[in-house]
Amino acid sequence: MTTSKKLDAKIPSGPIQEMWDKHRFEMKLVNPANKRKYSAIVVGTGLAGGSAAASLAELGYRVEAFCIQDSARRAHSIAAQGGINAAKNYPNDGDSVWRLFYDTVKGGDYRSREANVYRLAQVSNSIIDQCVAQGIPFGRDYSGMLDNRSFGGAQVSRTFYARGQTGQQLLLGAYSAMMKEVGKDKIKLHVRKEMVDLVIINGKARGIIARDLVTGKITRHMADAVILATGGYGNAYYLSTNAMSSNGSAVYRAYKKGAFFANPCFTQIHPTCIPRHGESQSKLTLMSESLRNDGRVWVPKKTNDKRHPSQIPEEERDYYLERIYPSFGNLVPRDVASRNAKNQCDEDKGVGETGLAVNLDFRDAIKRDGLETVKAKYGNLFDMYERITDEDPYQVPMRIYPAIHYTMGGLWVDYNLMSTVEGLFILGEANFSDHGANRLGASALMQGLADGYFVIPYTLGNYFASNKFEAITTDDEAFVEAEKISNQLTDKLLAIKGKLTVDHFHKRLGEVMWEYVGMARNEAGLKKALKEIPKIREEFWQNVRIPGSGEELNIELEKACRVADFLELGELMARDALERVESCGGHFRDESQTDENEALRDDKKFAHVAAWEYKGEGKKPTKHLEELKFEYVPLSQRSYK
């Protein structure tokens, strides 16, 4: 395997421990007095975009930031619960930058880029320092020192948290830093403004086209560089734990303009979510994975057993995780737990009204440790569960089911976080580089803030200092053309005046994605998805109904634009999944498993990044490969039996 010429990752030479320092020294600097001559557009104000916008403005660059919500504080990052990793080693339990690096590469099932992951581990500690300085009230112990909890995939306690609201507190920190700069006019903030296209002039990303979600007005914005921090595309599945407006449009449109899309099929499915209650379900809620420490997962042995759980005697229950994986039991990794739940339901052993759920039972933990102990550990989660389901998990087992949670795939970036389009940088969940085929818990927050606070401020400066920027105006032909295309798209959507709603099509796409590009994938299913998705897309373009006009606040039009892109992105995900004939991390191919049903990697053929290049409407995209070399973390097979 050789790496495509178009994918130069620009990994610095030398030992991995020295790469980032050496690179920082070698990168060109922008003179402080000249910084204000350069401008950057930051799309997205989540952890990645918020931290980037604030840090760049502090340095003196002119920043314009955009988000879909009515305030920068409401980005999807706000919903993260569990925590953020760092290699501080405060508990003195053997953690180090090296161990965090090692765990992340291994946890990603050897499909991430070592150099990027090492840097992530290196800057992780500075993130915690920065956040504490901002006044983020992390959990502390009685001595007043910062507390840590443990998370999956690691044997040390390295997760910092702020109750069950870590994402909220970290985001409010980045948001406050942004507000400080907005107040000084260093950041021009556009809320309720959605990027609809990327503008490239003379081969460089120089601006965006945006739609004002209140007035419908399309506007042009120019800069010397464009940064996308627009989050993940898990909503391609319709139901996911992502926020309702999370979408793939910004990255997909950049892909259509020449940015390569890396490993689009790498998605993470979280095993413990509250199951769907029926047809009107609009999104899924995550329950912390820590529940599996004490809860026992089971289904009835008989198929279609509709008895109340309390009526099912012990010998008629199948604690299938404990049975299949005697040594890890209920604590198998996310992907394994998810797949097994699906298998049980496929065999008609699922519980609840829909049959798409398994029991997570605390009866034995309560018997063993007492009600109060269980309450102290999980009380808030139990309350949340009861609020949503109206059932008391102290009395009746919780019902859980896996749900789409995170996308490891994203736009391809080099070591500097620049995509294959010059001057287009991608941060946070929107890029692909650090988590390989599976992300460890508490590492997404770390990556978003690493990218925004500690990587882009350096690499963007280097890009500015190393390039010449022609004077342009928003009257440039590229802007005029991009605006025209954006207007045509909305006009075309509004003109269809069909019979079915946007959600109708989104749900249908979601069903196909979940069924064939979900937890377990196989050749026949993926081929079926590749047939079905274009059909749904065609029907969408003939029969979708969007009331109203393009010159007003139009919630259906907003959704339609995003779903139109999901209908293409879903196909790319299926194609990527079909061509990766191996199982790794969250990507499980039925054809590729060990005799014991474990994921079987094929390192010879697939230790690579698959980066897709758009070739035009109706044409098959071209796949480029970046070979992944594991020089520091030796390749090995995971086992949980």
Add this chain to the structure above:
Amino acid sequence: MSSSKNMTLNLKVWRQKSKDAEGKMVDYQLKDVSPDSSFLEMMDQLNEELIAKGDDPVAFDHDCREGICGMCSLMINGRPHGPEDETTTCQLHMRKFSEGDTVVIEPFRARPFPVLRDLIIDRTALDTIMQAGGFVSVNTGNAAEASAVAICKCDSDLAMDAASCVGCGSCVAVCKNASAMLFVSAKVSQLALLPQGQVERRDRVLNMVKKMDELGFGNCTNEKECEAVCPKGIKITNIARLNREYMSAALF
């Protein structure tokens, strides 16, 4: 999914085409509402029906649907976020309503929160208050080692209580003076309780309160309704702390 538990509701919904258009209440009957649906899923159901009939859907704000982003709002039967204590609209479930109920749904109303369409309001005034001082002026890279300063768990926990504010604006909507005092006091308290917030402590409280006044939010006259409806249980003891902060800053 149709089920015998499902109910029919009589909805009265505020419809307003744009910021400057005149609005009015419109009646809709919605059948087959599952008690397991969330309030916003009920609204989705209404919208699917409206679109099928060729009407415009009802525009409302929402995003996380988990009670944390603060995007959802709505006055439900005259109470911000509806009848349940410490529950955002998105976390309210239809099982709290009964067959045949009339449900009145309006936007949060306050002078600083103009209606943009139907139930969507403009809350950027809250961000403007934050720009006046809701931060610690520490630039990226300036930070000291995180464990350098120990912080009493008691202070840190209180700061966290205050920091839980989701910025939804229900405190403003319920207040007869349209005061944003609970919102402002939550941020002022959080930072006043922590060593990191000390340097800018005086300026922060003075500037944020000044900005709040400028933007047309009213004064706090101790009605305590904000505390009663806050979906995150933010306490008015924060307002007391703000008042103390303000007094000592103003005297200084």
